[in-house]
Amino acid sequence: MNHAFTELEAHFKTISHFKHLGSICGWDQAAVMPSGGNTARSEAMAELSLHIHKLSCADKLGDLFDAVDTSKLETFERASFREMKRSWNLSTVLPADLVQAKSLAGSKCEHAWRTQRKHNDWEGFSKNFAEVVSLSRQEAQIRAEDSGLSAYDAMLDIYEPGVSSAQVETTFNDLMTWLPQLRAEVVEKQRSQSYLVPSERYSTAEQNALGLEVMKLLEFDFEHGRLDISSHPFCGGVPQDVRITTRYDEDDFVQSLMGIVHETGHARYEQGLPQGLAGLPAGEARSMGIHESQSLFFEMQLGRSPEFIELLSPLAIRHFSENNPAIFEPQNLKTIYSRVNPGLIRVDADELSYPAHVVLRFEIERDLINGVITYQDIPELWDSKMQSYLGLSTAGNYRDGCMQDIHWTDGSFGYFPSYTLGAMYAAQFMAAMKRDLDVVELIKAKDLSPIFTWLGSKIWSQASLLGTNDLVLSATGEALNPSYFQEHLKQRYLG
Amino acid sequence: MNHAFTELEAHFKTISHFKHLGSICGWDQAAVMPSGGNTARSEAMAELSLHIHKLSCADKLGDLFDAVDTSKLETFERASFREMKRSWNLSTVLPADLVQAKSLAGSKCEHAWRTQRKHNDWEGFSKNFAEVVSLSRQEAQIRAEDSGLSAYDAMLDIYEPGVSSAQVETTFNDLMTWLPQLRAEVVEKQRSQSYLVPSERYSTAEQNALGLEVMKLLEFDFEHGRLDISSHPFCGGVPQDVRITTRYDEDDFVQSLMGIVHETGHARYEQGLPQGLAGLPAGEARSMGIHESQSLFFEMQLGRSPEFIELLSPLAIRHFSENNPAIFEPQNLKTIYSRVNPGLIRVDADELSYPAHVVLRFEIERDLINGVITYQDIPELWDSKMQSYLGLSTAGNYRDGCMQDIHWTDGSFGYFPSYTLGAMYAAQFMAAMKRDLDVVELIKAKDLSPIFTWLGSKIWSQASLLGTNDLVLSATGEALNPSYFQEHLKQRYLG
Structure with missing residues (x-):
C-alpha cells in the first residue's frame, strides 16, 4: 500500500x-x-x-x-x-x-x-x-x-513561502511610518546617558571561552554541534551536527558575544527539529523568517532582556578577569546592549535601526531582479537610501556599503525581508509565551529550560508540518501581528 | 576523434x-x-x-x-x-x-x-x-x-599493484635474517649511551607552533593545506588542499615533531602531483608503498639525519623557551632520534623495530583474509608474535596491541606491507639522489629546495604515469633493491 x-x-x-x-x-x-x-x-x-x-x-x-x-x-x-x-x-x-x-x-x-x-x-x-x-x-x-508571480516574488517565495512583495511592502511601509520617529525619540533620550565604553583588549581566547559558556547556558547541544570562526557568522551543518560561526574583534566583545547568542538561536531550532522526519522536507525548518525569529528570540527577546543580562554579567567578569570589571556590571551591560546608534553595518545594527537596513536591501534587490535597475546602479542607490533612511553616507565606501553582506554574492536574492519578518514573529512569540509562562521570573531564577521547552514544542518540533501562517497561528493564537514588535520596542527603549 | x-x-x-x-x-x-x-x-x-x-x-x-x-x-x-x-x-x-x-x-x-x-x-x-x-x-x-589471485593477494593488489604476497614474504623473510641481529647489536651498543630524556611539560600550543615552522622549512604549501589534530595522524584532503593531522602528548614532543615531518612527506607528494592530470587516475599517487617512501624519506632519510637535526635544534630551543635548552642541543636530539628501543606501538617504533610490527600485521591479516584464522584468534596471535619478534607481551593489553591501528577498523586489509616496502624505496631514492646531489652539504646549508626538486621531478610529477617498478627504475636506475635499506641502517646505527 x-x-x-x-x-x-x-x-x-x-x-x-x-x-x-x-x-x-x-x-x-x-x-x-x-x-x-x-x-x-x-x-x-x-x-x-x-x-x-x-x-x-x-x-x-x-x-x-x-x-x-x-x-x-x-x-x-x-x-x-x-x-x-x-x-x-x-x-x-x-x-x-x-x-x-x-x-x-x-x-x-x-x-x-x-x-x-x-x-x-x-x-x-x-x-x-x-x-x-x-x-x-x-x-x-x-x-x-x-x-x-513577478520575477522578484518568485525568488521571495523560495525563502518565505506564501509571502508576496506586496505584503512585504505594506508591512515595511507601515514600519517606516512609526519607526523613524521612535528611533529619533530614543536617540534623543539616550543622548545624556553616561556609561563605560569597552576600550581595552579582549583576547580571542577569552571571548571564545565566554561564548562557549553562554552557549551552554542556552542549552546548545555540544554533542551535536560546534562553534568556529569565519569572516561572516552563519549557522550551517546539519541538525545532528550544527556548525555555528562567529568573528572576534579584540577591541570589542559586544557584537561577538550577542552574535553567538543569535546563532545559538538558529542552532537550537535545527537541533530541535524532529528526528522522526530527519532527511525529509517536512522535517526542515519552516522558512527563513521563522528561522530568524528563533535567532532574534534568543538575541533580542531573551539575550538583551535586563534579566538575562543579570546572568551574563558574572560570567563576563569571570572570563575577562584581566579587564576592568565595571564594564561588565549589569547596569553598564544593559546600557551597552540597548544603545541606539544608527551605523553602516547591518549585522552590527541595533534593534531600532536594523529594519531600515532590510528595507533598503529589499527595495534594491526587488528592483534589480525585476530589471528596473542594473548592478552598476547599486552603489549610488545604496548611498542615497542610507542618507535618506539613516542619515549616513557610503559614497566610495563599498566595504561598509553594498559589499558588506554575503547574501548577494552567491545570488540569494529574496532572503533579506526574512530578517524583519523574523523580528516581528519573535516579538509575537514572546508575547504568547508570557501568557503561558512567567518568563521574567524564570530568567531571574536561571531556569531557562521551560522557555526552550515552549519553543521546542510550539516551533522547533513542528518543523514544516504546518504552513508559515498556520504555524504562527497555532503557536500564538493569531496571524502575524506587527503590533507586538512595536509594543516590544516601546517597552524596551522608552518604558 | x-x-x-x-x-x-x-x-x-x-x-x-x-x-x-x-x-x-x-x-x-x-x-x-x-x-x-x-x-x-x-x-x-x-x-x-x-x-x-x-x-x-x-x-x-x-x-x-x-x-x-x-x-x-x-x-x-x-x-x-x-x-x-x-x-x-x-x-x-x-x-x-x-x-x-x-x-x-x-x-x-x-x-x-x-x-x-x-x-x-x-x-x-x-x-x-x-x-x-x-x-x-x-x-x-x-x-x-x-x-x-589468492584472496589476500587480491586485496594487496589494491594498494601495491603488481606485488604478490609471495614476493612480500620473500623480502620480509630476508629482512628477518639480518635485522634482529642488527637490532640486538645496536641495542647493546646504545646501552651505555647517556643523554637527557625529555621530562618537562611541552605545551600543545608550543609544539604546534614548532610543527608549523618545521613544515615551512620542508616547504609545505600552506595555501594548499592545513595542519590539525586527530587521534590517529593521517594525510587526507585533496592535492589542492592537503589536510595533515597529528596528536600532541604534552609530556613529550619527540614523536609528534617527527610525526609532522612524516606527514609532511605524504603531503608534499600530494601537493606535487601534476595539475594537468588533476582528477584523473593517472594523476594520483602511484601506490601506498611509494606514498610511504615519501613520508619515510622525509622522516628517516632527511628528518633524522644529523645535518637536519642541526637545523631543528635552534628552532626547538626558540619555541620551547620555557624548557631546558640542553634537551634540544644537536647532540642530544641526535641521540634521542636514533635511540633503538623495541616497544608496543607501531607508529612510535624506531626504524630498526618497525619492520617487525609490519611483518606481524602482514602475517595476521594474510591468514585472516585467507580464512586460516578468525578475528577471535587475533589477540593471542598478536601476543605470541610480539613475544617472538620483539620480546614483548600484549596479553590483555588490546589498546596497545591489536587495537592500536586504524587500518583494520574500516577493512583496509593489504595496506600494512606498504610501510616496509616504502622504507626500502626511501633508502634507495636517497642513495640515487646522493649520486646527483651533495645532499649532506645542501642540508648543512639549509638549502633544501634541490632535494625537493629532485623528488618532484623523479617521483611526485610522475604520479601514476609509470608502473611501480618502472617508476623506481626510472628514478634510481634499478629495480627495488633492499640492500640500500640495510646499508642505510648499518651506516646510521653502527657507522
Whole structure:
C-alpha cells in the first residue's frame, strides 16, 4: 500500500545525504579551507549541486507523486507529501546547466569577495557579481513564468513561502511610518546617558571561552554541534551536527558575544527539529523568517532582556578577569546592549535601526531582479537610501556599503525581508509565551529550560508540518501581528 | 576523434569531484566532528560511497573503453587510459550493496574504536569488527575469483599493484635474517649511551607552533593545506588542499615533531602531483608503498639525519623557551632520534623495530583474509608474535596491541606491507639522489629546495604515469633493491 509514498521518502532521504556533504564542505570552505583549495572545491561543489538538482527533478518523481493515494495518508504524512511536492516544484523548473552555472559563479564570487571586501574593491567584485546577477535574473524569470508571480516574488517565495512583495511592502511601509520617529525619540533620550565604553583588549581566547559558556547556558547541544570562526557568522551543518560561526574583534566583545547568542538561536531550532522526519522536507525548518525569529528570540527577546543580562554579567567578569570589571556590571551591560546608534553595518545594527537596513536591501534587490535597475546602479542607490533612511553616507565606501553582506554574492536574492519578518514573529512569540509562562521570573531564577521547552514544542518540533501562517497561528493564537514588535520596542527603549 | 577518450576523462573527473567531498568530510569526521554527528555522517558517507561506486562501474564505461583507438593516443594519454581501466576493473567487480555495507560497517567500527581503544574494550570492538572482517572476506573472495589471485593477494593488489604476497614474504623473510641481529647489536651498543630524556611539560600550543615552522622549512604549501589534530595522524584532503593531522602528548614532543615531518612527506607528494592530470587516475599517487617512501624519506632519510637535526635544534630551543635548552642541543636530539628501543606501538617504533610490527600485521591479516584464522584468534596471535619478534607481551593489553591501528577498523586489509616496502624505496631514492646531489652539504646549508626538486621531478610529477617498478627504475636506475635499506641502517646505527 502506498509504495509510491515510501519510495518518495527514500528518494528525499538520499537527497538529504548529499546535502549533508555539501553543508559540511560549505562550512569547511568558509571556516577552515586554505584559499588555494577554492578552485577545486568550487568545482566539486558545482558537481554536487548539479547532482542534487538531478535527483530533485528525477523523471520518476512526477509519476510517484501521481501514484500516491493521499486519502490513505496520516495527517503528518500529508504534510510530508505536500513539502516533498513543493521542494520538487522549486527544483524541476530550473534547467540543470543554469543550476550548475549559478553554483560555480556564486562560489567564485563569494570566495573572491572575502578578499575584495577587505580591499574595498568594487571593480573587482562587480566583474564576478555581474554574472551572478545575470544568472539570478534568468532563474527568477523562469520561476516567474512557472508560478505566475513577478520575477522578484518568485525568488521571495523560495525563502518565505506564501509571502508576496506586496505584503512585504505594506508591512515595511507601515514600519517606516512609526519607526523613524521612535528611533529619533530614543536617540534623543539616550543622548545624556553616561556609561563605560569597552576600550581595552579582549583576547580571542577569552571571548571564545565566554561564548562557549553562554552557549551552554542556552542549552546548545555540544554533542551535536560546534562553534568556529569565519569572516561572516552563519549557522550551517546539519541538525545532528550544527556548525555555528562567529568573528572576534579584540577591541570589542559586544557584537561577538550577542552574535553567538543569535546563532545559538538558529542552532537550537535545527537541533530541535524532529528526528522522526530527519532527511525529509517536512522535517526542515519552516522558512527563513521563522528561522530568524528563533535567532532574534534568543538575541533580542531573551539575550538583551535586563534579566538575562543579570546572568551574563558574572560570567563576563569571570572570563575577562584581566579587564576592568565595571564594564561588565549589569547596569553598564544593559546600557551597552540597548544603545541606539544608527551605523553602516547591518549585522552590527541595533534593534531600532536594523529594519531600515532590510528595507533598503529589499527595495534594491526587488528592483534589480525585476530589471528596473542594473548592478552598476547599486552603489549610488545604496548611498542615497542610507542618507535618506539613516542619515549616513557610503559614497566610495563599498566595504561598509553594498559589499558588506554575503547574501548577494552567491545570488540569494529574496532572503533579506526574512530578517524583519523574523523580528516581528519573535516579538509575537514572546508575547504568547508570557501568557503561558512567567518568563521574567524564570530568567531571574536561571531556569531557562521551560522557555526552550515552549519553543521546542510550539516551533522547533513542528518543523514544516504546518504552513508559515498556520504555524504562527497555532503557536500564538493569531496571524502575524506587527503590533507586538512595536509594543516590544516601546517597552524596551522608552518604558 | 577519440571522443570516447575525452568522455572517459570527463567521467573520471566527475568521480574525483565526489571523492573530493568524501575526503573533506572524512577529514572533518576524524578531526572536528562532534560525536553525536556520527550516525548521520556515516549514512551520508555510505550514500556517497554507493554513488561513487555506481559512477565507477557505469554501464557506458565498458563501451567507452572498447571505443578508444589507443594507437592514436600520446604516451601520457596511454598511461591515463591504462589507469582509468585499472580503476574501473577494481570497481566493477564488487556489487553495490557490498560496497555500501562495508562503508557503513567500517564507518561505525572506526568511530566506536576511537572510544573503545581508550577503554581497552576488545569485546565491544570485536562486535563491530566481526562484520568488517566478514564483509572484507567477501570482498577479497570476489576480487580473487575475478583476478585469479589468492584472496589476500587480491586485496594487496589494491594498494601495491603488481606485488604478490609471495614476493612480500620473500623480502620480509630476508629482512628477518639480518635485522634482529642488527637490532640486538645496536641495542647493546646504545646501552651505555647517556643523554637527557625529555621530562618537562611541552605545551600543545608550543609544539604546534614548532610543527608549523618545521613544515615551512620542508616547504609545505600552506595555501594548499592545513595542519590539525586527530587521534590517529593521517594525510587526507585533496592535492589542492592537503589536510595533515597529528596528536600532541604534552609530556613529550619527540614523536609528534617527527610525526609532522612524516606527514609532511605524504603531503608534499600530494601537493606535487601534476595539475594537468588533476582528477584523473593517472594523476594520483602511484601506490601506498611509494606514498610511504615519501613520508619515510622525509622522516628517516632527511628528518633524522644529523645535518637536519642541526637545523631543528635552534628552532626547538626558540619555541620551547620555557624548557631546558640542553634537551634540544644537536647532540642530544641526535641521540634521542636514533635511540633503538623495541616497544608496543607501531607508529612510535624506531626504524630498526618497525619492520617487525609490519611483518606481524602482514602475517595476521594474510591468514585472516585467507580464512586460516578468525578475528577471535587475533589477540593471542598478536601476543605470541610480539613475544617472538620483539620480546614483548600484549596479553590483555588490546589498546596497545591489536587495537592500536586504524587500518583494520574500516577493512583496509593489504595496506600494512606498504610501510616496509616504502622504507626500502626511501633508502634507495636517497642513495640515487646522493649520486646527483651533495645532499649532506645542501642540508648543512639549509638549502633544501634541490632535494625537493629532485623528488618532484623523479617521483611526485610522475604520479601514476609509470608502473611501480618502472617508476623506481626510472628514478634510481634499478629495480627495488633492499640492500640500500640495510646499508642505510648499518651506516646510521653502527657507522
